[in-house]
Amino acid sequence: MSITPSIVNHVARLARLELSPEERERLVHELAAILDHLAKLNELSTTGVEPTSHVIPMTNVFRDDTVGRSLPREAVLEGAPERDGEFFKVPPIIETEPEP
Amino acid sequence: MSERTTAIAYEVVIGLEIHVQLLTDSKMFCECATAFGAPPNTQTCPVCLGLPGALPVINRKAVELGLRTAVALGCRVHGTSQFHRKNYYYPDLPKNYQITQYEYKIHPPLGTKGSLELTADTSPRRIGIRRVHLEEDTGKLVHVEQHGQILHSLIDFNRSGVPLMEVVTEPDLRSPEQARLFLGRLRSLLQAIGVSSGRMEEGSLRCDANVSLRRPGAELGIRTEVKNMNSLRSVERALAFEAQRQEQLLDRGQPVGQETRHWDERRGVTFSSRTKEEAQDYRYFPEPDLVPIAVGKQWIDEVRASLPELPDARRQRYASAYRLSPYDAGLVTSSMPLAIFFEATVGHYPQAKTVANWLAGDVAAYLNAEGLEIEETALTPNHLAELLRLVDAGTISIRTAKEILPEMLRTGASAEQLVADRGLAQISDTAAVGSVIDRIIAEHPGPASDFHGGKTQALTFLVGQVMKKTRGRANPELVNRLLREKLQS
Numbered sequence: 001m002s003i004t005p006s007i008v009n010h011v012a013r014l015a016r017l018e019l020s021p022e023e024r025e026r027l028v029h030e031l032a033a034i035l036d037h038l039a040k041l042n043e044l045s046t047t048g049v050e051p052t053s054h055v056i057p058m059t060n061v062f063r064d065d066t067v068g069r070s071l072p073r074e075a076v077l078e079g080a081p082e083r084d085g086e087f088f089k090v091p092p093i094i095e096t097e098p099e100p
Numbered sequence: 101m102s103e104r105t106t107a108i109a110y111e112v113v114i115g116l117e118i119h120v121q122l123l124t125d126s127k128m129f130c131e132c133a134t135a136f137g138a139p140p141n142t143q144t145c146p147v148c149l150g151l152p153g154a155l156p157v158i159n160r161k162a163v164e165l166g167l168r169t170a171v172a173l174g175c176r177v178h179g180t181s182q183f184h185r186k187n188y189y190y191p192d193l194p195k196n197y198q199i200t201q202y203e204y205k206i207h208p209p210l211g212t213k214g215s216l217e218l219t220a221d222t223s224p225r226r227i228g229i230r231r232v233h234l235e236e237d238t239g240k241l242v243h244v245e246q247h248g249q250i251l252h253s254l255i256d257f258n259r260s261g262v263p264l265m266e267v268v269t270e271p272d273l274r275s276p277e278q279a280r281l282f283l284g285r286l287r288s289l290l291q292a293i294g295v296s297s298g299r300m301e302e303g304s305l306r307c308d309a310n311v312s313l314r315r316p317g318a319e320l321g322i323r324t325e326v327k328n329m330n331s332l333r334s335v336e337r338a339l340a341f342e343a344q345r346q347e348q349l350l351d352r353g354q355p356v357g358q359e360t361r362h363w364d365e366r367r368g369v370t371f372s373s374r375t376k377e378e379a380q381d382y383r384y385f386p387e388p389d390l391v392p393i394a395v396g397k398q399w400i401d402e403v404r405a406s407l408p409e410l411p412d413a414r415r416q417r418y419a420s421a422y423r424l425s426p427y428d429a430g431l432v433t434s435s436m437p438l439a440i441f442f443e444a445t446v447g448h449y450p451q452a453k454t455v456a457n458w459l460a461g462d463v464a465a466y467l468n469a470e471g472l473e474i475e476e477t478a479l480t481p482n483h484l485a486e487l488l489r490l491v492d493a494g495t496i497s498i499r500t501a502k503e504i505l506p507e508m509l510r511t512g513a514s515a516e517q518l519v520a521d522r523g524l525a526q527i528s529d530t531a532a533v534g535s536v537i538d539r540i541i542a543e544h545p546g547p548a549s550d551f552h553g554g555k556t557q558a559l560t561f562l563v564g565q566v567m568k569k570t571r572g573r574a575n576p577e578l579v580n581r582l583l584r585e586k587l588q589s
Contacts, residue, residue, distance in 0.1 A: 067125050070145050
């Protein structure tokens with residue numbers, strides 16, 4: 001499978017990764033090699049085989065609708081990189097431009 | 101429905117996506133409370149904060165509420181359904197994915213292919229329900245702005261993981277008014293079956309809409325998605341604006357861009373806003389931490405048996421039992437609280453048709469104008485019944501009743517109290533009215549003799565003078581009768 005630099009850019013943006021030109025160039029080849037390797041699976045005949053989402057045949061694992069204890073707010077906010085009083089504080093959300 | 105001239109040229113095609121907060125005590129996948137209005141970040145835990153290693157467990161009640169909805173909407177309920185991860189980055193989504201139900205052939209959402217009947221005063225229409233699925237809500241963002249620029253954003257994760265149900269319609273709605281009526285009817289149904297509080301202002305019920313225009317019979321046009329409509333009225337207003345905007349573009353030969361637009365309630369316009377990711381970039385895959393939901397026939401039968409009388413059935417019952425017109429029956433059953441209010445009022449005042457007329461008329465007009473629901477007003481069934489009895493007894497005229505109703509709705513005052521406090525009681529006492537008439541005849545000898553001379557319009561003048569003198573409170577029939585008697589004697 002051929003991977004273009006623009007595919008690498010796109011995937012990197014979805015994963016919020018910043019790549020240097022060297023990394024991008026390397027990933028074009030590495031991703032292509034990985035996909036080629038996985039493409040071997042296509043050689044298997046899977047006609048009539050249901051896709052597997054879970055390996056354990058189990059359904060309906062539920063809990064009752066009861067309220068338990070939540071974490072104390074101080075403990076919750078302690079893990080935040082930044083806080084403002086009772087809230088988590090995050091940088092302004094920059095809307096990304098659509099890709100060309 | 102007002103038809104604009106251009107409505108002949110284009111047909112409006114609308115589909116709705118409605119997010120419904122389910123009436124559970126705890127969240128979708130953890131034991132945190134769902135209570136509205138709690139102090140920020142006090143209802144969170146490792147699961148709904150997306151901390152590493154935390155594992156979700158499905159709330160059975162949320163599944164049951166989803167099933168109630170699917171069954172009530174006549175959906176096909178699937179034997180097994182599955183949760184998926186929808187991957188995207190946004191600060192209100194702590195895991196960087198939302199657990200939701202995607203529509204794959206091999207594991208469909210909870211229910212598909214239902215419908216709900218819409219009664220406008222025209223012929224009834226069935227609006228298709230494409231699917232009903234379960235998911236979790238995100239946290240709530242507050243943007244801190246200065247000079248129109250966002251400095252930073254604050255997050256409250258109390259809402260993160262609150263059970264949501266999404267109901268998606270087919271693009272079967274043909275006007276902004278139909279969209280509003282449909283949403284009202286769906287809300288009424290969800291309240292009736294105990295699934296949702298239906299409070300749009302609290303965000304318990306949120307509606308997005310896909311809108312496009314086409315020539316009648318043609319292929320669907322390019323659609324825009326309209327978000328941020330927070331009341332039934334804003335749904336109608338936003339869609340009317342958006343349809344008109346698209347129409348103007350098409351009339352100028354310009355294409356409609358496929359985009360997400362936000363409704364600005366204050367300015368009364370929709371504006372373009374960038375979308376987060378395209379659907380193909382959400383990289384949906386089955387949620388490995390949650391095993392499938394299996395719904396057997398027995399479970400569906402139990403749900404069906406536990407459903408109360410649904411609005412459609414209630415509307416038909418009212419129409420036949422109380423002999424209401426289809427419009428009145430549709431209106432008084434358009435929300436569960438209104439239907440309860442109607443029945444309670446009829447309990448105090450058995451003339452159901454009169455009650456329905458008042459609810460569908462002056463009360464509905466007030467609610468529409470104020471953007472309120474009946475349960476948000478101070479009016480009680482007892483007070484409305486009292487008002488109608490005062491009219492029947494001739495104590496007040498219908499006009500006076502209509503005048504004091506808004507105050508009753510606003511303040512919860514009783515009709516009798518208002519009438520007494522303001523001296524609004526109609527004067528039906530023959531002696532009292534007679535003495536006013538005597539004075540008027542004495543003051544206006546001209547018209548009185550004109551009447552004797554055969555000019556009947558003189559009577560109208562004299563009646564007017566009596567009404568003026570009594571500040572409109574004299575019983576008009578009595579005034580007419582007594583005046584004639586006195587003038588002819």
